[in-house]
Amino acid sequence: MSDQDITREEAAEMLPAGAALSWGFVKSPQRGPKREMSIDLIVKKAIDIADANGIAAVSMNRVASELGFTAMSLYRYIPSKNDLLMLMQDAACDIALPPERPQHEWREGLREYVMGTIDVFRKHPWYADIPIFGIPIAPNNLRIVDWALRPLRDMPLNDFEKMSIVLLLSGYARSCGMLQRDIDSAIQEGSSEQEFSGINYSAALRVLVKPEQFPNLYPVIMSGAYTGENEEENNVGNDLDFGLERILDGIEHYLKRA
Structure with missing residues (x-):
């Protein structure tokens, strides 16, 4: 049997339950709340909890409780917490994409x-x-x-x-x-961005870091580059931009390899 001979339903059966649910293969529960509950509602509530309190706060019991149902009601819609996590991940990726560029x-x-x-x-x-x-x-x-x-x-x-x-x-x-x-x-x-980057500790590091102990780091500390000082003066942008541009440079070089 080739891939073309497999039906969508058969393809869904090959996937984990969470992935199959994300593709819309949903079996309506035979018992329990029907109109009041839905997979989308469950996932949205789980994301709300995670956004506010972190992923550790998400449990089937808590999601059910905040929706006003029992955990058993949720399991009729989503078989396991791992399936719920997969659905949360997928829902978070439902973002608007920019127009295609030339x-x-x-x-x-x-x-x-x-x-x-x-x-x-x-x-x-x-x-x-x-x-x-x-x-x-x-x-x-x-x-x-x-x-x-x-x-x-x-x-x-x-x-x-x-x-x-x-x-x-x-x-x-x-x-x-x-x-x-x-x-x-x-x-x-x-905290502050300056504290996070270490700029607030620049003066202390200049005193504590000695060339005998840190021969390679010492000149970087003294220049201010270690804590992100003078980035605008050096015209390199921030760390994220610099690293990304070098990756893109590498891709461009690879394209020209022939």
């Missing part, structure tokens, strides 16, 4: 993908705390992958190369997104 603006297109991904981590700080279950297989997650592939579509690359570039950029976006999420959290708790 091919010569591929760098801008990939930059938009990275920044858009980072925004998901900032809007939903719990997102990165959900374990990675495997490759994206839910529709909104796949829509994000499709977005990342869009600027690469007409490039002289094979499919493995395209996906490897997407993996590289998504890994960078995840790392930066988690860092920016932590900065946001620190600031909300009363």
